[in-house]
Amino acid sequence: MSSLENISSEAVTCLAFVDSYTKKSDPSALIPTLWLGTSLGSVLTVSITLPEPETRNTSPVLVSILGGPIFRLKGSILCMSFLDCNGALIPYSYEPWKDEGKQRDKTPTKSSTNRMSPTLNQDTSFGDRQFMVITSEKQCRIVALPSQNCVYRLQITETDFVVRAEIVSMKESVCLVCYVSNGHLMAFSLPSLRLLLDVDFLPLADLRISKTFCFSNRGHGLYLATPTEIQKFTLCSEFSQNYNDMLGDLYLQCEMPEPPKESFFKGLFGGGAKSIDREELFGECASGKPNRSVAKLISGPNANLQDLNSRANSASNEFSRAHQMMIERGDKLNKLEDNAERMANEAQQFSGAAHQLMAKYRDKKWYQL
Structure with missing residues (x-):
């Protein structure tokens, strides 16, 4: 920490485990290290000393911070990666842990001490062997290790900030x-x-x-x-x-193979129930001649239901037509009844008038008319 005021506001935002050259006094020492990036742009180095695999149960892991902040950038640290001397990306190193007391299958496994290491030149000079890429919300720096010299720097943005950064x-x-x-x-x-x-x-x-x-x-x-x-x-x-x-x-579309032709005896002896076409057995197709029969309509599974629906519709139509004809017949009968009653009234009136006329002229002589 640079001061006690930053203790409550600074936090770790980035981690990187790698075998790196951190000691200037011993440039050839490649040790496991943990690099920490903070929200205030500080970069710290933590040295990790791992015990031998045989003594892991008894010996502790020694962790020590190598001084204070080695680098400080503007903005929060987003990512840290390492390149070898040829510019190739060094994967983050790890060592898988295995429980020796647990029984496992007798299968060949890789050695647990085989760790990815950076590519080195063939010369014996102890110059810079790694490049460390540090990216913050504002800047980016390329630092050479173990000399810790900044070889390249870049101001990514001035007014804005970097949301996400990655070395790919x-x-x-x-x-x-x-x-x-x-x-x-x-x-x-x-x-x-x-x-x-x-x-x-x-x-x-x-x-x-x-x-x-x-x-x-x-x-x-x-x-x-x-x-x-x-x-x-x-x-x-x-x-x-x-x-x-x-x-x-x-x-995926694929063509299905043609099903094999089943023999006639397979259907008779254990082949299961199967509908046998009479035309296929005894028709002209079996003899090699073309079939001259008229094409037949084969009803599907919904044919009976459709036939029933059509019959119900036709019966409903016939019932409606009979009902309409019955209504019309009733109207005609009512009209006929009215006409008969009117004619009966008129006949009665005519009969009364004729009776009165007969009564008037019944007793008179012919000369009195």
Whole structure:
């Protein structure tokens, strides 16, 4: 810590385990170290002394901080990676632990002491053998080890800040890829820090993007676009050109082989129930001649249901027509009844008038008319 005031505000933001050259007094000493990056831009080195595998149960792991902050950058430390003297990326080292008392299968395994080490030159000079890439929210530095000299430095942004930074392998080389808060994607060569790419990609409008944005090797990356959708992107032009050829289908179409022809005796003796076509056995097809019979309609499983529906519809139509005819017949009968009643009234009136006329002229003589 630089002062007691920063104890409550400074926190570890980045870790890197690697076999590195940290001692200037002994440039050839390659020791396991833990590099710490803090939120105030400080970089500290922790030396780890591992006991022998035979004495791990009794001997402790010795951890010691090599002095105070070795480097200090502007902004919080985002990532730290290491390159060998040829510029190749050194993977983070680890040593798998095995419980010797536990019984395991007798299968050949790799030795636990085989650790990835940086590529060294064949010369015997004790010069700088590693490059350390330190990236913060504002700056990037390339530091040579074990001399701890800053060989390259870069001010990535002035007013904005870097949201995510990663050292990735792409096209047989390594580069530094950054996503800046102004929405730009930037790529720099390593270790020279030359600008390779600067494109306006995605505005930082949501906190979810900053928490899920990440890069991977070969120029790929992804982020959580929505709470249920993942968006993938790439910086590699070769991948973009071949993207259509890489698209796959959920189901692969393949031609099914023709089923083997079953013999007639298989169906008779243990072949299971099978409907035998009479035309197939005794028709003209069996004799090698073309079939001259008329094509027949084979009803499907829903044919009976469709036939029943059609019959029900026709019966309903006939019932409706009979009901309508019955209503019309009732109307005609009512009209006929009214006409008969009217004619009966008129006949009665005519009969009364004729009776009155007969009564008037019944007693009179012919000369009195």
